[in-house]
Amino acid sequence: MRTQPLVEQMELMGCIQCGRCTGGCPLARKTALNIRSLIYDMLVAPEMDVHAHQELWDCTCCFTCVERCPKDVRPAELIIALRGEMVESGRIPETVGAALMGVFRQGNPSGIAREDRSAWVGDGPQPKAAQEGCELLYFVGCSPSYDPRLQTVPRTLARVFSQAGTDFGTLGTEENCCGSEVQRMGEAGLFEMLVEENGELIRRTGASRLVTTSPHCYTALKNEYALGKVEVLHYTQLLADLLAHGQLAFDREVPRIVTYHDPCFLGKHNQIYEEPRAVLNAIPGLQLVEMDRNRERSLCCEGGGGRMWAEGTNPEERLSAQRVEEAAATGADVLAVACPFCLLTLEDAVKVAGLEDQLRVMDVAELVADALDLPVTNQIGAPLARSTGPEREC
Amino acid sequence: MSLSRVGVYVCHCGTNIAANVDVARLAEFARSLPGAVLARDYPYMCSDRGQALIREDVSEQALDRVVVAACSPRMHEPTFRDAVRQAGLNPYMVEMANIREQCAWVHDDRARATEKATRLVASAVARAVLLEPLEERQVDVEPGVVVIGGGIAGLAATLTVAEAGYSAYLVERSGSLGGRVRELDRTYPTLDKVQVVLRELVSRVAAHPNVTILLRSSVTSVDGCVGDFTVEVKTRGANLGEGVDASRDSQTLVVGSVIVATGFDPFDPRRKPELGYGQYPSVITTLELEQRLAAGDLGDNGAAPRRVAFLQCVGSRDVQVGNPYCSRVCCMVVAKQARQLRGLMPDAEITVYYSDVRTFGKGAEEFYDETRAQGVLYRRASVSEIVRSQNRVRLVGEDTLLSRAIGVEVDLVVLATGMEAGADSASLSAMLRLQRSPDGFFLEAHPKLRPVDTATAGVYLAGCCQGPKGIADTIAHAKAAASSALIPLLRGSVQADAATAIVNPALCANCGLCVEECPYGAPALDPFRGVATVNALLCQGCGACAVVCPAKAISLQHATACQVLAQVDALMA
Numbered sequence: 016m017r018t019q020p021l022v023e024q025m026e027l028m029g030c031i032q033c034g035r036c037t038g039g040c041p042l043a044r045k046t047a048l049n050i051r052s053l054i055y056d057m058l059v060a061p062e063m064d065v066h067a068h069q070e071l072w073d074c075t076c077c078f079t080c081v082e083r084c085p086k087d088v089r090p091a092e093l094i095i096a097l098r099g100e101m102v103e104s105g106r107i108p109e110t111v112g113a114a115l116m117g118v119f120r121q122g123n124p125s126g127i128a129r130e131d132r133s134a135w136v137g138d139g140p141q142p143k144a145a146q147e148g149c150e151l152l153y154f155v156g157c158s159p160s161y162d163p164r165l166q167t168v169p170r171t172l173a174r175v176f177s178q179a180g181t182d183f184g185t186l187g188t189e190e191n192c193c194g195s196e197v198q199r200m201g202e203a204g205l206f207e208m209l210v211e212e213n214g215e216l217i218r219r220t221g222a223s224r225l226v227t228t229s230p231h232c233y234t235a236l237k238n239e240y241a242l243g244k245v246e247v248l249h250y251t252q253l254l255a256d257l258l259a260h261g262q263l264a265f266d267r268e269v270p271r272i273v274t275y276h277d278p279c280f281l282g283k284h285n286q287i288y289e290e291p292r293a294v295l296n297a298i299p300g301l302q303l304v305e306m307d308r309n310r311e312r313s314l315c316c317e318g319g320g321g322r323m324w325a326e327g328t329n330p331e332e333r334l335s336a337q338r339v340e341e342a343a344a345t346g347a348d349v350l351a352v353a354c355p356f357c358l359l360t361l362e363d364a365v366k367v368a369g370l371e372d373q374l375r376v377m378d379v380a381e382l383v384a385d386a387l388d389l390p391v392t393n394q395i396g397a398p399l400a401r402s403t404g405p406e407r408e409c
Numbered sequence: 410m411s412l413s414r415v416g417v418y419v420c421h422c423g424t425n426i427a428a429n430v431d432v433a434r435l436a437e438f439a440r441s442l443p444g445a446v447l448a449r450d451y452p453y454m455c456s457d458r459g460q461a462l463i464r465e466d467v468s469e470q471a472l473d474r475v476v477v478a479a480c481s482p483r484m485h486e487p488t489f490r491d492a493v494r495q496a497g498l499n500p501y502m503v504e505m506a507n508i509r510e511q512c513a514w515v516h517d518d519r520a521r522a523t524e525k526a527t528r529l530v531a532s533a534v535a536r537a538v539l540l541e542p543l544e545e546r547q548v549d550v551e552p553g554v555v556v557i558g559g560g561i562a563g564l565a566a567t568l569t570v571a572e573a574g575y576s577a578y579l580v581e582r583s584g585s586l587g588g589r590v591r592e593l594d595r596t597y598p599t600l601d602k603v604q605v606v607l608r609e610l611v612s613r614v615a616a617h618p619n620v621t622i623l624l625r626s627s628v629t630s631v632d633g634c635v636g637d638f639t640v641e642v643k644t645r646g647a648n649l650g651e652g653v654d655a656s657r658d659s660q661t662l663v664v665g666s667v668i669v670a671t672g673f674d675p676f677d678p679r680r681k682p683e684l685g686y687g688q689y690p691s692v693i694t695t696l697e698l699e700q701r702l703a704a705g706d707l708g709d710n711g712a713a714p715r716r717v718a719f720l721q722c723v724g725s726r727d728v729q730v731g732n733p734y735c736s737r738v739c740c741m742v743v744a745k746q747a748r749q750l751r752g753l754m755p756d757a758e759i760t761v762y763y764s765d766v767r768t769f770g771k772g773a774e775e776f777y778d779e780t781r782a783q784g785v786l787y788r789r790a791s792v793s794e795i796v797r798s799q800n801r802v803r804l805v806g807e808d809t810l811l812s813r814a815i816g817v818e819v820d821l822v823v824l825a826t827g828m829e830a831g832a833d834s835a836s837l838s839a840m841l842r843l844q845r846s847p848d849g850f851f852l853e854a855h856p857k858l859r860p861v862d863t864a865t866a867g868v869y870l871a872g873c874c875q876g877p878k879g880i881a882d883t884i885a886h887a888k889a890a891a892s893s894a895l896i897p898l899l900r901g902s903v904q905a906d907a908a909t910a911i912v913n914p915a916l917c918a919n920c921g922l923c924v925e926e927c928p929y930g931a932p933a934l935d936p937f938r939g940v941a942t943v944n945a946l947l948c949q950g951c952g953a954c955a956v957v958c959p960a961k962a963i964s965l966q967h968a969t970a971c972q973v974l975a976q977v978d979a980l981m982a
C-alpha cells in the first residue's frame with residue numbers, strides 16, 4: 016500500500032511524534048500496537064504492508080489517543096482507515112468477516128435471524144411500532160436485542176419510558192445494525208449503506224427524539240448519521256432529563272455502594288460524564304464512589320472497535336480484569352455500566368477473577384429498575400439460536 | 410478636472426514588482442490616462458533618488474497630484490507625502506496603487522498581473538484627479554505616559570520614561586509591584602536570586618521623582634489619541650479594612666502615550682484532567698515549585714522525594730486547549746528548577762519528560778548541558794496520564810525513543826505549565842482598541858519591524874501581554890516600548906490625520922444616527938445649532954458615520970463618495 020494518500024487524507028504531517036497517543040493507549044501496554052510509531056512509519060516510508068500489522072485489530076477505538084493528541088491528529092481514525100485497506104484486500108480475520116457478513120445478511124453482527132429481533136420484549140408489553148409515528152424513537156441495538164444477558168436492559172427501559180408518559184415506539188424487526196462497529200472494523204461501504212437505509216427508516220417515523228441503549232449506536236447515530244432535526248440521546252441522558260423535569264421519580268431505596276465505569280463511547284467519544292452519575296445519585300440510598308481512573312481516564316474494557324468479534328493478539332491479558340480489580344478496590348458492591356459491551360466484558364472478568372460474591376456488574380438501567388420496583392427478570396425462555404457467526408470472545 | 414496635472418511613478422521594487430509586472434508597459438499605459446501628464450518607472454521609488462525625482466517633477470512640470478504605483482500605503486505613504494510636502498504640494502495630494510502585495514506577489518502570470526496592475530493604476534489616477542488638499546493639524550503632546558501593569562515589564566518601561574525626564578504613571582491592579590516575578594526564586598541562566606534584582610528595580614522606580622505609582626488601581630476608560638489621551642483610573646480603598654466600599658477613588662490622567670504591560674496568566678492544568686492536578690497533592694506546577702523554593706520549604710514534610718518528574722509543555726503547543734504556541738520559557742524554567750532540586754536532593758532521581766527541548770538564547774543551551782551533566786535525566790516521553798499508585802502517582806506514557814509503553818512511579822510531579830493571555834485581555838482590547846492575535850495575546854503592528862507598536866497610534870506593548878517571554882526579553886521589549894512611547898513626547902507635537910469626517914450643516918437633520926454608530930464617540934449633537942458636529946481629535950476616519958447618515962450630511966474627507974466611486978468606476982471599466 017502506498018502511504019502518501021493516507022498521509023495527506025489524515026493530515027499526518029501534523030504529528031510531532033510526542034507519543035501521547037501511544038502513551039495513553041491501553042492496548043499499547045499489552046500488545047504490539049503502537050499508533051505513534053505507525054504514523055512515523057507512514058511518514059518516512061513510501062510503502063507499507065498493512066498485513067504485517069495484525070495488531071491493528073487490537074485497537075478498541077476507545078479514542079484515548081484522539082483525546083490526548085495535542086495536534087488534533089485523530090490517530091484512531093488512521094487505524095480504521097488501515098483496517099479499511101485490509102477489508103478492501105479481503106484479507107481479514109475470519110471472525111471479522113463473519114460479523115460483517117452477519118450485518119449484511121441479517122442486520123446484526125451475530126448473524127441471528129432478523130425475525131427474532133424483537134425477542135427482547137419477552138413477557139413485557141409490546142412496544143408501539145414507530146413506523147406508525149411517535150415522538151420518541153427507541154433504537155434498541157443489536158446486542159441488547161439478541162443477547163439474553165442484555166435483554167433486561169431494553170425491557171426495563173421500555174417500561175421506564177412508558178411510566179414516564181413518553182410517546183415512544185421501536186422499529187421492531189425492521190431495526191437494523193447501526194453500523195458503529197462495522198465502520199470501526201473498516202467496512203466503509205457497508206456502513207454507508209446502513210446509514211442510508213436506517214436514516215430513511217428513522218426519518219420516516221417523524222420522531223423528534225431518538226434514544227439508544229448503547230453508546231456505540233449513540234456515537235454512530237449522533238455523529239456519523241446526518242439526522243437533521245432528530246435529537247439523538249443516550250438513555251442515561253434521557254433519564255437524567257426526565258428526572259430533572261419531574262417526569263420520573265424513584266421511590267424505592269437501593270442501599271448499595273456503586274462505582275460507575277465510564278464507557279469510552281459515552282465518555283471519551285462524546286464527553287458524557289455527568290448524566291449517568293446524575294441518574295445514579297437520584298436513586299435513594301445509593302452511595303456512589305469513584306474509582307481513581309474515572310471520566311477522561313476511564314480504562315477501556317476492550318469491547319469496542321469491533322473487538323467483540325476480533326479477539327486481538329493478546330487475549331490472555333485483559334484490561335477488563337484490571338478494571339474490575341480497580342472497581343473492587345473502591346469497596347463498592349456494584350460496578351455500574353451504561354453500555355452493553357461493558358456489561359458483558361466486565362461481568363465476565365468478575366467471574367474470571369472470582370469476585371462474584373463481592374462485586375456485581377449491573378447496567379444503570381437495572382439499578383433504575385430496582386429503584387422503581389419494576390419486575391425485570393433474567394429468564395425469558397431458552398437462549399436464542401445463532402444461525403451464523405462465531406462465539407463472542409467472552 | 411482637465412486642469413489637474415498628475416505624475417505617475419511606477420516602482421520596480423528591485424525585482425519584487427518588475428519580475429511579475431511589465432513596469433515599462435504600465436508606465437506607458439499610465440501616460441494615456443486622463444489627467445496624467447507624465448509617467449516614469451524607476452527601480453526604487455522610496456530611495457532618496459526616487460523621492461528626488463518626484464520633487465523635481467513637481468516643481469519643473471508643475472504637477473499638482475502624484476500617484477505612486479508601488480507597495481502598500483501602510484509601508485510608504487508617509488514617505489511620499491513627505492516628498493511632495495517638501496516640494497510645496499499638500500501631502501494629501503498623493504495616491505498609491507499597491508501593485509506589489511495586491512498584484513506582483515500574489516500572481517505568477519506576468520501578462521495577467523500586468524493587466525491587473527493597469528486597472529489598479531487607472532483607478533488610482535481617477536481618484537487622484539479628485540483629491541483635495543486638507544489642512545494638517547498639529548496636536549500638542551502631553552508630556553506624560555501611563556503604564557498599565559506593574560510587572561517587570563511595566564517597571565522597566567516606567568523607569569525608562571522617568572529617566573528621560575517625563576512623568577510616568579504606573580497603574581497596578583494588585584497591591585504590590587513585580588507581577589509574577591515576585592513569586593520566583595532564582596532565574597536562569599545565572600541562578601541569581603531574582604528578588605534582589607526586583608527589589609532594586611522597584612526601589613529605583615518608587616524613589617524616582619517623575620513616577621507616580623497607583624496600586625490597587627485599574628484603568629476604566631481611555632479617550633483621545635496619540636499626544637492627548639485622557640485616562641480614567643479607579644483606585645480601590647487602601648488599608649481601609651474589610652467591608653469598606655472598594656471603589657472610592659478615581660482620577661483622570663492626561664498623557665501623550667500609553668504603554669500596556671499587563672503580563673500573562675499561567676495555564677490552569679485542571680483543564681488537562683488526565684494529569685490529576687488538583688486531585689493528587691504530589692502533582693504541582695512550576696509556579697508552585699518556584700514558590701516552595703523561594704520559601705525554602707519543599708512542602709514534603711521532611712520526607713525528601715526519591716523520584717521527581719518534570720513534565721514539559723503542559724497547556725502549550727496543544728490545540729486541544731486552544732494554545733497552539735510554545736510558551737518559550739518553560740524548557741528553561743524546568744532546567745533551572747531541576748538543577749536547583751539536584752543541589753537540594755543529591756540522592757533523588759530527577760527526570761524531565763519532554764517531546765522537544767527548546768533552549769535558545771544566550772547561555773541557555775550551555776545551561777541545559779550543565780543540567781544534564783549534573784545528573785538530571787532527560788527522557789523523550791510525553792506523559793499521557795497520571796494515576797494513583799498507593800501513596801505515589803504513576804506516570805503513564807510512551808518512551809518514544811525506545812518505542813515502549815512506560816509506567817513510572819514517582820513522589821513528586823512538576824507540571825511545566827505555559828503562559829496564556831491575561832483573563833481581562835478582551836476588556837482591555839475593547840478599551841484601548843487593541844487587536845489580538847489568534848493566540849489571544851495583544852497584536853503588535855508588525856512582527857518584525859514594529860514589535861512594540863500597535864495599530865492604535867500612541868499605544869505600545871511591553872512584555873508578556875504581547876506573547877510569552879523570559880525576564881531578559883521582557884525588559885528589552887519594555888525598554889523598546891518606552892523609547893517608542895517617548896518619540897511623540899520628545900517631538901512635542903504630533904500631526905493628526907486630517908482624513909476625518911465633516912458634517913455639512915445645511916443637510917444635517919439632527920437625527921443622531923452618527924452619534925450612535927461611531928465607535929470612538931467623535932460626533933455629538935450641538936444643542937444650540939441643532940446639527941451634528943465631529944470632534945476631529947477623536948475621529949479615527951473609519952467612515953462608519955458617513956455610511957449610516959441618511960441625509961448624506963457627513964462625509965469622510967480623503968474618502969469622499971465621488972473619490973471612492975471614481976476609483977470603483979475605473980476599476981470596473
Ligand SMILES: Cc1cc2nc3c(=O)[nH]c(=O)nc-3n(C[C@H](O)[C@H](O)[C@H](O)COP(=O)(O)OP(=O)(O)OC[C@H]3O[C@@H](n4cnc5c(N)ncnc54)[C@H](O)[C@@H]3O)c2cc1C
Nearest residue numbers: 558560561562582588589596597671672673872873879880
Ligand atoms: C514558573 C515560572 C518561572 C519563571 N522563571 C523565570 C526565570 O527563571 N527567568 C526568566 O527570565 N523568566 C522566568 N519566568 C518568566 C517571567 O515570569 C516573565 O518573563 C515575567 O513575569 C514577565 O513580566 P510581565 O511584566 O510582562 O508580566 P507579569 O509578571 O505577568 O506582570 C503583569 C503585571 O500587570 C498587572 N496587571 C495585569 N492586568 C492589569 C490591569 N488590567 N490593570 C493593571 N494591572 C494589571 C499584574 O497584576 C502584574 O503585576 C518564569 C515564569 C514562570 C511562570
Ligand code: SF4
Nearest residue numbers: 040074075077078080
Ligand atoms: S483508539 Fe484506543 S485502542 Fe485504539 S489506538 Fe487509540 S488509544 Fe489505542
Ligand code: SF4
Nearest residue numbers: 030031033034036084
Ligand atoms: S499524540 Fe498526536 S502528535 Fe503526538 S505522536 Fe500521537 S498523533 Fe502524533
Ligand code: SF4
Nearest residue numbers: 722725735736739740
Ligand atoms: S518552552 Fe519548552 S516546555 Fe515550554 S512549551 Fe515550548 S517546548 Fe514546551
Ligand code: SF4
Nearest residue numbers: 927948949951952954
Ligand atoms: S469617521 Fe468613524 S471615527 Fe470619525 S466620526 Fe465617523 S464614525 Fe466616528
